[in-house]
Amino acid sequence: xxxxxxxxxxxxxxxxxxxxxxxxxxxxxxxxxxxxxxxxxxxxxxxxxxxxxxxxxxxxxxxxxxxxxxxxxxxxxxxxxxxxxxxxxxxxxxxxxxxxxxxxxxxxxxxxxxxxxxxxxxxxxxxxxxxxxxxxxxxxxxxxxxxxxxxxxxxxxxxxxxxxxxxxxxxxxxxxxxxxxxxxxxxxxxxxxxxxxxxxxxxxxxxxxxxxxxxxxxxxxxxxxxxxxxxxxxxxxxxxxxxxxxxxxxxxxxxxxxxxxxxxxxxxxxxxxxxxxxxxxxxxxxxxxxxxxxxxxxxxxxxxxxxxxxxxxxxxxxxxxxxxxxxxxxxxxxxxxxxxxxxxxxxxxxxxxxxxxxxxxxxxxxxxxxxxxxxxxxxxxxxxxxxxxxxxxxxxxxxxxxxxxxxxxxxxxxxxxxxxxxxxxxxxxxxxxxxxxxxxxxxxxxxxxxxxxxxxxxxxxxxxxxxxxxxxxxxxxxxxxxxxxxxxxxxxxxxxxxxxxxxxxxxxxxxxxxxxxxxxxxxxxxxxxxxxxxxxxxxxxxxxx
Numbered sequence: 422x423x424x425x426x427x428x429x430x431x432x433x434x435x436x437x438x439x440x441x442x443x444x445x446x447x448x449x450x451x452x453x454x455x456x457x458x459x460x461x462x463x464x465x466x467x468x469x470x471x472x473x474x475x476x477x478x479x480x481x482x483x484x485x486x487x488x489x490x491x492x493x494x495x496x497x498x499x500x501x502x503x504x505x506x507x508x509x510x511x512x513x514x515x516x517x518x519x520x521x522x523x524x525x526x527x528x529x530x531x532x533x534x535x536x537x538x539x540x541x542x543x544x545x546x547x548x549x550x551x552x553x554x555x556x557x558x559x560x561x562x563x564x565x566x567x568x569x570x571x572x573x574x575x576x577x578x579x580x581x582x583x584x585x586x587x588x589x590x591x592x593x594x595x596x597x598x599x600x601x602x603x604x605x606x607x608x609x610x611x612x613x614x615x616x617x618x619x620x621x622x623x624x625x626x627x628x629x630x631x632x633x634x635x636x637x638x639x640x641x642x643x644x645x646x647x648x649x650x651x652x653x654x655x656x657x658x659x660x661x662x663x664x665x666x667x668x669x670x671x672x673x674x675x676x677x678x679x680x681x682x683x684x685x686x687x688x689x690x691x692x693x694x695x696x697x698x699x700x701x702x703x704x705x706x707x708x709x710x711x712x713x714x715x716x717x718x719x720x721x722x723x724x725x726x727x728x729x730x731x732x733x734x735x736x737x738x739x740x741x742x743x744x745x746x747x748x749x750x751x752x753x754x755x756x757x758x759x760x761x762x763x764x765x766x767x768x769x770x771x772x773x774x775x776x777x778x779x780x781x782x783x784x785x786x787x788x789x790x791x792x793x794x795x796x797x798x799x800x801x802x803x804x805x806x807x808x809x810x811x812x813x814x815x816x817x818x819x820x821x822x823x824x825x826x827x828x829x830x831x832x833x834x835x836x837x838x839x840x841x842x843x844x845x846x847x848x849x850x851x852x853x854x855x856x857x858x859x860x861x862x863x864x865x866x867x868x869x870x871x872x873x874x875x876x877x878x879x880x881x882x883x884x885x886x887x888x889x890x891x892x893x894x895x896x897x898x899x900x901x902x903x904x905x906x907x908x909x910x911x912x913x914x915x916x917x918x919x920x921x922x923x924x925x926x927x928x929x930x931x932x933x934x935x936x937x938x939x940x941x942x943x944x945x946x947x948x949x950x951x952x953x954x955x956x957x958x959x960x961x962x963x964x965x966x
Contacts, residue, residue, distance in 0.1 A: 474836050475756065475803055476919060482927040483810040483840055495813050496735055496878050498906040503944040505903030510964040511674035511957075537566040537645050538608055540616070540652040544574045546581075547588070547864040547871070548888035549657045552954060554585070555676035556660040557653070558602055559669050563634045564645055567603040570595075573864075574655070578746055578772060581864045588868060590682045597680040601672055608650065616652035620644065624654045631661040634669065663949050667961030673953050674962035677892075678714075678899045683868055688716045690855060691872035697850045698821055698873065699733045711900045712876050736819040737809070737908075738877035740870075740893070741837075742884035743799055745828045746772065752780075753798035754789035757829070794920075796913030800883040802827070803836035804919065808910050809881065810840055811934035820844040821877065823870035823889065847873065881908040891955040899957045909941045 474480045498504050539561040543553035554571050561568035570591065573584050585591065595604045607613075616622040621644045628640060637660070645651045653659070683691065695712075748755065749768040755761065769777050780786060792798050800808075809818070820841050827833055838844060847869050848856065859865045867889065874880050874893045882890035890909075897905035914937045918930065925933075946965075947956035957963050 473756070475801070476807060476922040479807050479919075479922050479925075479927070479930060480803065480836060480840075483807060486810065486815070486927075496906070498901075498903055499939060499942050500944045501903045503903075504898075504901070506966050507898075507944070507958050507963045508902075508966055509678065509899050509957075509962075511671050511962050512679045536649055537564070538569050538605070538612060538650045539564060539566045539641075539645075540569045540608065540650060541571045541656050542574050542652070542654050543571050543657065544576065544655045545657050546576065546579045546888070547867040548892050550864070551677065551681060551892060552658070552888065553656040554681065555673050555954070557656060558598065558676045559634070559660060559672050560637050560641075560653070562602055562669070562672055563637055564642055564651075566645060566651075567605055569608050570604065570606050579863045581862050583862050583864045586684075587862070588684060588687065588865060590684055593682050594680050598672075598676065601675070612650045614650075616650065619648050621648045621650055622652045622654055625659070628653070628659045630658050632659055633661050633664065634666075662951065662953055665953075670953055670959060670961035674899070674957055677954055678896065678957070678962075683715070683872070686858065687865060687868045687872075690851065690859070691869050692716050693855070694847055694850055694869055694873055695876055698736055698819070698845070709876065709904070710902055711897065711905065714900050715872055715875060734819050735878040736821055737814065737879045737881055738821045738823060738874040738893075739805065739881045740823040740874060740883065740887065740890050741800075741802060741805060741827065742882070742887045742890070743802065743828055743833070744824065744826050747799050747884070747887075748828045749773065750776065751792070751798055752776075752786070752789065753792050755798075755801060755829075793916050794913075796911065796916055798912070798916075800910065800912060800915070802834050804915065805881070805883055805910075806837040806840045807919075807930075808908075808915070808934055808938075811931045812908070812938065814841070816840065816842060818843060821873050822846050823874050824867075879906050879908060883910065884912075885909055885955075891952060895952070895955040895957050899963065907942070908938055911937050911941060 539557065541553065541557040541560075543550040543557070545553070550571075550573050557568060557571055570585055575582055585594075591606065595606075598604060623641060623644070629636065632640075641651045641653075682688075745765075745768055749765045750773060757764075766777075769780075787795075789798070818841055820843065822844055824846075831838075847866070856866075859869070871889065871893060874889070875896045880893055880897060882894065884890060894907045894909070897907060915934075918925070918933050918937070945958070947953065947959035953959055953962060958965075
């Protein structure tokens, strides 16, 4: 009798597991599943403080408007015709005469025979490393040396041991740039030495931020001539954007927009993620140029941006830059009281010791109120919700949230999820087994967010200084052909608008928000000093037809 009871219990448990598995697979195969952002990190959640609404009047008015999201113009670039006149041309850009580069161009044919090597160890996360790689390509070209495949430094913040070959296709990268630069996978054995011991290591202290090519020649070339190798330890933002010869800008763009392809492992899961977001079952879709560039034409089908096919879901990708590192570094107050203040200060002590030292030595620190007024504070989920509502997006709008480590967790997200309940992360749409190979590899997970953001119908950022937002927006400009709208709130203007939240009427709030967004969407050539990765409409990178 006991044996029968045990056997019966085993059978019940087994059947329950099988049923649960079937239900789970059905949910995942069904596309965009609404789970109210279940996988948001609950780190540092102060439910009684962060869950409250700050802009009560505007939030109440936004909650009552049910007729939003009816205009198809919401999903289009407002200056579509003008934007479509700009075409990618870094891949086939022909070099033009330049006295500044005449010596380097004469030596170009001897580059493959060069016995000198540039080694770069890039710091930061996925997107900082991407910028460092493209800058390294230019520096190696300027120094007339071969580039060793860049190494990625381990970060105590990102905690990822991934190297170049774990994220990007090595052979494709080398072959695509072979006519411009000789790239090798490893240093020759006779040069695998202690760079610091032989005096061939340069750090951020030796190379000023945003140095010109001439400054690299002055600092690094003597070491290269002496030891045949130079090692740049830490390399983010070391190379200036201007003044820069168009041929060097071309190399930057060619690297960023063409040569860096994600490995098949990332491409395959990224394509599956997009398919589930869109709930796409269309066997013969028209592929967007962005999708083809990121994932290739042989990946699982994804519909064209701004399609009118109602069987496929249109979505906004939102990069909500509200992680603890951003919050702590900003020195802004977000209403979390003394508990929040202590947590953020403890985080600064560990991760930003220079900032802590600055805080202690600076007599008159700018107040949080002044930082907010000057647009220096990250936007909160509530502020983002109000902006999207004012633009006309409603509760039926589908939103993909890039990243999930929101400071304050679900309680901080309450205002946003109430106005936009159809919101998911990659963790909501992909099974634990599908994400297992990416576990503990934050940069590889960030690549999935990059793919989902770049191929979205609308991309909305909250911080223009974020490398992910900067690179995604630039990618959409370069490959979007005028069909990839970007929403970029001006934080200083928005702070001024929200300072009148208690008295402003909804209709006036809407007008001012639309005016703020429209000002940023004007199509123009890149201004001097702006990032070529974010603003590719520049000589050597894009051509205006």
